[in-house]
Amino acid sequence: MTLPPAVILAGGLSTRMGGGNKGLRFLAGETLLARVIARIRPQCGPLALNANGEPDQFEDYDLPVIADGFVGFAGPLAGVLAGMEWAAAQGFDHVVSVSVDTPFLPMDLVHRLNDAKGRSGLALAASPDREGVLRDHPTCALWPVGLHDDLRAALESGLHRIGQFAAAYQPGRAVFESRPIDPFMNLNTPDDLAYAAHYL
Template identity: 40%
Template sequence: MTHPDITGVILAGGLGRRMGGVDKGLQLLAGKPLIRHVVERLAPQVGTLLINANRSLPDYAALGYPVVADTIPDFAGPLAGLHAGLAAADTPWVLTAPCDSPHLPLDLAERLLAGAMAQGSELAIARSEGRLHPVFCLCRSGLRGGLEAFLHGGGRRVMQWCEENGVAIVDFDDQPTAFRNFNTLEDLQA
């Protein structure tokens, strides 16, 4: 189900340290870049799709979606990508997903939105098999100012920010492999 009131943001703005410094989203899995897998699963769920990247901008732009870079300097992590998405979005909700999780749930947006509404929260993240996945985050656009203050104050921990904002936790135990990510070149080769 497509949610026109949600902007999806694929997080591809990191340094890929655990992957030897290569641009993680552009690494191949089954013959296509990791980010292409994520685009194919996330785009049908949201009204608008953006890519957050801080390098390889022409490569990401070639996918056909707007590319937004962090405005918080020094590769400040996934929250900087969420912040960039919130700044660029014109919808009431923003949903983030990392570029290295090619099997993300096809009902991610729907279930996170339902969870946020049911729990009366402006923020929802995924949990599977007891493990939290805070970079799979649905966030009200109105939280942008607070996130900016958190980042400018040196905050970087995603879960800390989520907990400070009354996060709703949404279970995806029925999809235990959906949040598997690829952090190393060895992961991809396996």
């Protein structure tokens, strides 16, 4: 099986983390970006980074840097669109997205997303919360690049909720255990970083 390409979504403003590029924050001696690369690279084909601003700040990571195709901050959906267009230009029909603030990604994420594809070819990662309620993690997903026109139209109409867009295409779900730690835990604040460092 040809491994699909993947894009790491790192185009956010990181306001709750104090600004700057969240992926370059350190967790137990390694940047979040380095930890996500180590997790996703063995599972995928070509790998790219979706980030805005100066690409030179990522030169040590040896990844193509693709920016959002929208003016201003359009959220993770704009990063998914950039990833779709990058993957399509290389002849791929799917692309995996992961978030730069999820350093505990499962090592079988891509395999299980591929097995879980819904009717449209879309699959989302999911895990139960502390109450056992299943939660989708649409930034960690397998996307058919054929949706790029629909996604661009949705963004142009003002839709920025990634879960809302995904839900319209009957996605499949790859469900992962959330113990001892949720593998899709987002590190959004300095307190989250401290908690993750304590866990490590």
